[in-house]
Amino acid sequence: MKFGSVPLNEAAGAILAHSVAVVEGRLQKGLMLEACHLDQLRAAGIGEVTVARLEPGDLGEDAAAARLAGALAEGASGIVLGNPGTGRVNLIAEGPGIVRLNAAAIHAANAADPMITIATVPDLHQTRADGLIATVKIISYAVPEAAVEMACTAARGAVRLAAPRLRNASLIVTEIAGRVAKKDNGAISGRLEALGMTLDEELRVPHDSDAIARALVRAKGEMVLILTASATSDVNDTGPAGLRAAGGEVTRVGIPVDPGNLLFLGALGPRPVIGLPGCARAPALNGADWVLARIACGIEVGAEDIAAMGVGGLLKEIPSRPMPRRGKTSA
Numbered sequence: 001m002k003f004g005s006v007p008l009n010e011a012a013g014a015i016l017a018h019s020v021a022v023v024e025g026r027l028q029k030g031l032m033l034e035a036c037h038l039d040q041l042r043a044a045g046i047g048e049v050t051v052a053r054l055e056p057g058d059l060g061e062d063a064a065a066a067r068l069a070g071a072l073a074e075g076a077s078g079i080v081l082g083n084p085g086t087g088r089v090n091l092i093a094e095g096p097g098i099v100r101l102n103a104a105a106i107h108a109a110n111a112a113d114p115m116i117t118i119a120t121v122p123d124l125h126q127t128r129a130d131g132l133i134a135t136v137k138i139i140s141y142a143v144p145e146a147a148v149e150m151a152c153t154a155a156r157g158a159v160r161l162a163a164p165r166l167r168n169a170s171l172i173v174t175e176i177a178g179r180v181a182k183k184d185n186g187a188i189s190g191r192l193e194a195l196g197m198t199l200d201e202e203l204r205v206p207h208d209s210d211a212i213a214r215a216l217v218r219a220k221g222e223m224v225l226i227l228t229a230s231a232t233s234d235v236n237d238t239g240p241a242g243l244r245a246a247g248g249e250v251t252r253v254g255i256p257v258d259p260g261n262l263l264f265l266g267a268l269g270p271r272p273v274i275g276l277p278g279c280a281r282a283p284a285l286n287g288a289d290w291v292l293a294r295i296a297c298g299i300e301v302g303a304e305d306i307a308a309m310g311v312g313g314l315l316k317e318i319p320s321r322p323m324p325r326r327g328k329t330s331a
Helices: 035-043 061-072 103-110 145-155 186-193 209-218 238-245 287-296 303-307
Strands: 002-007 020-022 025-027 048-053 058-060 079-081 088-093 097-101 116-120 132-138 142-144 159-162 168-175 198-206 223-227 249-253 264-268 271-276
Touching: 020 035, 025 035, 058 061, 058 145, 061 079, 061 088, 061 103, 061 116, 061 132, 061 142, 061 145, 079 159, 103 116, 103 145, 116 145, 132 159, 142 145, 168 186, 168 209, 186 198, 186 287, 198 209, 209 238, 223 238, 223 287, 238 249, 238 264, 238 271, 249 303, 271 287
Parallel strands: 168 198, 168 223, 223 271
Antiparallel strands: 002 048, 020 025, 058 142, 079 088, 088 132, 097 159, 116 132, 249 264, 264 271
């Protein structure tokens, strides 16, 4: 691509690189200059303009962005491409889900040419319908087609969306005698609704492992959530003990995400069971969101996956925290 300032008599058919004020208003950058535009420029006393002109082997910005965006989402379901404009194409989620990325492939595509860029949300990001997943932006008005093809080859199929597979959940809430239990489960319902799931039942039982075990056997949901009156602080605490008493398996107690450390994870037969931390009563992002969303979307969450949550797992402080990370008088 040729780029630079030229006299008006050489500008016909070129792309206007910068917006220019004329008598009638403004000629916007990116405009393909025609004779009428040149007349407007002359009337404004302008004798030369900065333009871009494609050369053989170049691909225009919109065509390049559309081709690369198509390669990124090739073979993926649940992702739609926005209309190209000013060298940009967005990749948008059709429905809720978890974004899966091949980071190495995207890095390679971004290394193909500095004028070719791909920006994405983080891997394992939870998105809603119409959520922005990635954007392809071509910096210059045109790039060598060979560079676009190199980027497409590197990034082909690098963006996926894992859609929810589970449809509903049961919630078991334990209560301690003499303590007033909160009846509002709106935040938990909201988390499920964001994944296209429903909270089909709420079972309230005493804070006792045997009561939890009986409730687990009765629960009908494809996923079972347990919210205990007292936080889970040991592998033999009431919640995990109740899951084992029901014949289930406890795979993890505690996660390196804050807030949300006090979560436990397991299964009862084919059904996942999540022991929620107390902060799940509030809508603020916490570790339960990460675990719940991935499991709902059919993404396996094992011990190694949870251990890897620590980097980036320090989330925003919540007002209800009993011991804030920083005291009120801290600098």
